[in-house]
Amino acid sequence: MKEIRLMKGNEAFAEALIRAGTDAYFGYPITPQNEVLEYLTEVEPHKRTGMIVLQVESEISAINMCYGGAGAGFKVATSSSSPGISLMMEGISYMAGAELPALILNVSRGGPGLGTIQPSQSDYFQAVKGGGHGDYKLFVIAPASVQEMADFVPIAFDVAFKYRTPTMILSDGIIGQMMEKVVLFDQMPRKTLEQIEKDYPWATTGKKNYRQRNIITSLDLDPIRQEKHVLKLQEKYKKIEENELRYEEIETDDAEFILVAYGSSARICLKVVKLARKEGLKVGLLRLITLFPFPYKKLEELSKKVAFFLVTELSTGQMVEDVILAVKNNAPVYFYGRTGGAIYTPNEILDFLKSKL
Amino acid sequence: MLTYKDIIKPENLVYRRTPLLTEKTLSYCPGCGHGTIHRIIMEVVEEMGIQEDVIGIAPVGCSVLAYEFMDIDMQQAAHGRAASLATALSRLMPNKYIFTYQGDGDLAAIGTAETIHACSRGENFIIFFINNGIYGMTGGQMAPTTIENMITSTTPYGRNSQLNGYSLNITELIAQLKGTFYVTRQAVHTPNLVRKAKKAVRNAFEYIKLKKGTCFIEFVSNCNTGWKKRPLDAIKWLDEVFLKEYPLGDLKVPK
Numbered sequence: 001m002k003e004i005r006l007m008k009g010n011e012a013f014a015e016a017l018i019r020a021g022t023d024a025y026f027g028y029p030i031t032p033q034n035e036v037l038e039y040l041t042e043v044e045p046h047k048r049t050g051m052i053v054l055q056v057e058s059e060i061s062a063i064n065m066c067y068g069g070a071g072a073g074f075k076v077a078t079s080s081s082s083p084g085i086s087l088m089m090e091g092i093s094y095m096a097g098a099e100l101p102a103l104i105l106n107v108s109r110g111g112p113g114l115g116t117i118q119p120s121q122s123d124y125f126q127a128v129k130g131g132g133h134g135d136y137k138l139f140v141i142a143p144a145s146v147q148e149m150a151d152f153v154p155i156a157f158d159v160a161f162k163y164r165t166p167t168m169i170l171s172d173g174i175i176g177q178m179m180e181k182v183v184l185f186d187q188m189p190r191k192t193l194e195q196i197e198k199d200y201p202w203a204t205t206g207k208k209n210y211r212q213r214n215i216i217t218s219l220d221l222d223p224i225r226q227e228k229h230v231l232k233l234q235e236k237y238k239k240i241e242e243n244e245l246r247y248e249e250i251e252t253d254d255a256e257f258i259l260v261a262y263g264s265s266a267r268i269c270l271k272v273v274k275l276a277r278k279e280g281l282k283v284g285l286l287r288l289i290t291l292f293p294f295p296y297k298k299l300e301e302l303s304k305k306v307a308f309f310l311v312t313e314l315s316t317g318q319m320v321e322d323v324i325l326a327v328k329n330n331a332p333v334y335f336y337g338r339t340g341g342a343i344y345t346p347n348e349i350l351d352f353l354k355s356k357l
Numbered sequence: 358m359l360t361y362k363d364i365i366k367p368e369n370l371v372y373r374r375t376p377l378l379t380e381k382t383l384s385y386c387p388g389c390g391h392g393t394i395h396r397i398i399m400e401v402v403e404e405m406g407i408q409e410d411v412i413g414i415a416p417v418g419c420s421v422l423a424y425e426f427m428d429i430d431m432q433q434a435a436h437g438r439a440a441s442l443a444t445a446l447s448r449l450m451p452n453k454y455i456f457t458y459q460g461d462g463d464l465a466a467i468g469t470a471e472t473i474h475a476c477s478r479g480e481n482f483i484i485f486f487i488n489n490g491i492y493g494m495t496g497g498q499m500a501p502t503t504i505e506n507m508i509t510s511t512t513p514y515g516r517n518s519q520l521n522g523y524s525l526n527i528t529e530l531i532a533q534l535k536g537t538f539y540v541t542r543q544a545v546h547t548p549n550l551v552r553k554a555k556k557a558v559r560n561a562f563e564y565i566k567l568k569k570g571t572c573f574i575e576f577v578s579n580c581n582t583g584w585k586k587r588p589l590d591a592i593k594w595l596d597e598v599f600l601k602e603y604p605l606g607d608l609k610v611p612k
Binding site: 215 | 433450471
């Protein structure tokens with residue numbers, strides 16, 4: 001029997017970290033994701049698995065602790081919300097360059113600047129288009145329920161270690177704060193130092209006499225070698241695009257109008273589909289689960305059989321640019337968004353959709 | 358008739374480069390203290406037989422390539438963040454010896470928060486802090502440790518405390534923190550000082566085993582290139598002026 005609990009999204013994420021066999025979590029308080037650090041300090045995971053939980057002096061320090069831990073092959077994670085994620089961008093870029101696996105959760109809120117503590121989806125560009133400096137991409141996965149706040153933890157870790165790359169769970173204040181039933185996966189074991197050394201021969205756990213020293217760095221001053229390194233990273237992102245794409249189609253088979261959304265917006269759009277179908281409108285939903293990789297091909301395929309797409313985001317329109325790129329003028333792409341922490345109702349979206357008929 | 362082959366035998370060996378320094382030619386300017394400091398750290402690691410258990414963190418600055426010269430596992434940190442990397446490593450592998458190797462710009466300007474908080478938490482790693490009062494790698498700009506009236510490429514008329522503020526004596530600050538266990542200021546520009554500094558390095562590696570807090574060694578070093586001084590003039594200025602601001606000796610020793 002799996003354990004079933006009523007939890008906040010942030011708590012489900014925290015519990016999933018422990019159960020995924022995470023070695024260390026480093027965090028700094030910021031609303032609306034404080035429950036992650038609070039939950040972890042309360043349940044004392046060091047007594048359950050030996051997992052280290054540390055509140056540190058800044059998000060900059062937290063992400064660099066992830067760099068250090070990941071560089072020794074440990075399973076490390078951090079979490080924050082939009083302004084804190086901006087601070088982490090330097091470290092994320094270094095981790096991409098040094099090819100280090102780690103999990104970063106963004107429970108996003110409205111911006112720019114201090115913005116608001118209310119939920120928003122205005123960090124899409126930052127998450128998907130790089131964010132930090134240099135030619136790199138993050139694997140980005142967006143939960144639409146408390147259940148997925150837990151379930152996406154092992155998925156994101158698997159991708160991180162399979163490809164040696166930082167990964168991000170892009171959530172928002174709605175999913176982080178709301179409470180739902182969660183079926184928790186069973187405890188996975190943490191790796192021992194011996195297992196880490198065997199599985200990750202690149203890890204800096206101390207130079208053994210049977211191998212050369214290991215170096216974790218993103219620096220190479222030779223342009224030809226640096227170019228080769230960056231191209232190797234691009235090959236890796238291409239493989240991620242080939243193998244790790246996830247999306248969900250809801251009533252798209254006969255749909256004339258397709259909603260495109262992710263995260264909390266996708267959750268709201270589920271209701272829009274129901275309301276529209278009740279009125280006899282053939283509305284479907286393409287729910288994006290991964291944001292990188294992005295379902296360009298799927299959207300192109302759908303674009304040949306629908307009257308139009310309606311992209312909804314809690315932003316002034318970020319993901320919509322990728323949808324337009326994918327659809328290639330095959331069908332009109334409309335956009336409906338709210339921002340600054342304001343949230344649309346299903347009827348608001350439905351009214352907008354009807355205005356385009 | 359003796360040939361050199363008869364003389365070069367292990368039993369006649371009086372001095373050698375520690376094998377824990379790689380064959381790679383050092384990227385430092387002639388006369389710089391980095392080479393000597395690298396050597397004494399690696400000699401101590403060799404003497405203690407702990408090569409398998411040491412992980413070092415290289416900074417951004419002149420010693421950014423420290424990992425090319427030290428034959429141990431190393432990570433290269435973003436500018437100023439070495440103490441954060443070392444915190445994670447020492448917490449995740451409490452039985453290993455973790456050290457950071459940082460310059461004054463890295464540790465005392467951009468990395469002040471990481472350094473102070475790691476030392477305040479009493480993280481069990483060693484910080485080797487090389488202070489030459491200047492940003493060497495980027496061409497000799499003013500550092501937080503640049504002393505009053507000192508000429509750098511961004512204080513071409515001398516550091517003016519009215520305009521640029523005062524030099525930051527961060528080691529004195531570090532010694533005040535409850536989390537530090539051993540804090541000392543050393544130098545390596547005379548044979549006597551090299552021997553003392555090596556002793557301090559050995560102390561730090563011995564103390565860190567006790568898990569009683571952060572060990573912090575400042576090495577005051579000359580930067581002939583950045584100071585725009587001839588090697589002997591640089592050492593003279595170091596002795597007569599720079600060390601007045603940064604007097605050598607222990608600031609905190611275990612009771």
